[in-house]
Amino acid sequence: MSHTWTAIDFETANADRGSVCAVGLVRVSDGRVVDRFSTLIRPPEPVSYFSRHNTAVHGITAADVVGAPSWTTVRTQILDFAQGGALVAHNAAFDMGALRLACAHTGQALPALDYACTLALSRRTWDLPDHRLPTVCAHIGHRITQHHRADADAEAAAHIMLAAMRGHGTTSLPDLARAAGLPLRRAEAVAATVIPMAPAPAAPRPGREDRFDRWQRAAQSALPEPSVDADPSGPLFGRTVCVSGDVAGMDKPEVWKRVAEAGGLPAKNVTKKTDVLVIGDSDHGGKTSKHRQAETYIAKGQRIDIITGSELMARLGLASA
Secondary structure, three states: OOOEEEEEEEEEOOOOOOOEEEEEEEEEEOOEEEEEEEEEOEOOOOOOOOOHHHHHHHOOOOHHHOOOOEHHHHHHHHHHHHOOOEEEEOOHHHHHHHHHHHHHHHOOOEOOEEEEEHHHHHHHHOOOOOOOHHHHHHHHOOOOOOOOOHHHHHHHHHHHHHHHHHHHOOOOHHHHHHHHOOOOEEEOOEOOOOOOOOOOOOOOOOOOOOHHHHHHHHHHOOOOOOOOOOOOOOOOOOOEEEEEOEEOOEOHHHHHHHHHHOOOEEEOOOOOOOOEEEEOEOOOOOOOHHHHHHHHHHHOOOOOEEEEHHHHHHHHOOOOO
């Protein structure tokens, strides 16, 4: 099956990676696309609510998935479609995490799966200003028509993988992994069991959230652990990253999640361990207290990269939301 693999992309309803609301699949065999499948999904409970941040990215609402199949059904469809072959995704840590957490929410088993990340692969293959999906697609000559639609993004990941194979002169995932020095990853099997999950956060109050609402919600959110599946060569891997303000339409918990997926260590405050401070949008303009604290540490000789939200998204290899 090394010559047959499936590109996959999930969209989620909210910041919980298990809140899958759409999936796109593209199966490739012997260097050509042989099948496609996509569907909306009713997100599993208790994470079935749609956040305004996620809807702003992909356009999917709760009304859109009312008649969609449940995750229990779609999980089986995905595994049947993949036929035991490896999975491929752009920022695979996110999509593999979505697959595993959706199963955790529903108590379903998951077999061991090999997978590859086209984000990590593109960093090893092409010297580009960034490695976001649209940037890499433009470089390889693949036209991505509707970014953040699961079917379009899965198609894009498939073509990135095929272009990398051509560039390295290989025809299978194992051969490409050896040529690029980026071994295939393996997600171990998960037994059928219900994993206790934290209660879903309360839906935001009607109308615009004020600064205190956002501060309180972020202060009460737990920081995610760095992903063990992250690319060690990524620009945020192993670095402590603090965020000040909202970034690219996402609140802090969502940005923390993205940083952790890249192997970074999210932090709520600027300290002597801080490596990167991300300056997002604030409610009052001017420098935040975290920005001023970082400048104090820099004046004392500490190295802290102060970057904008758009620079963060470029380092992550992701399009801004």
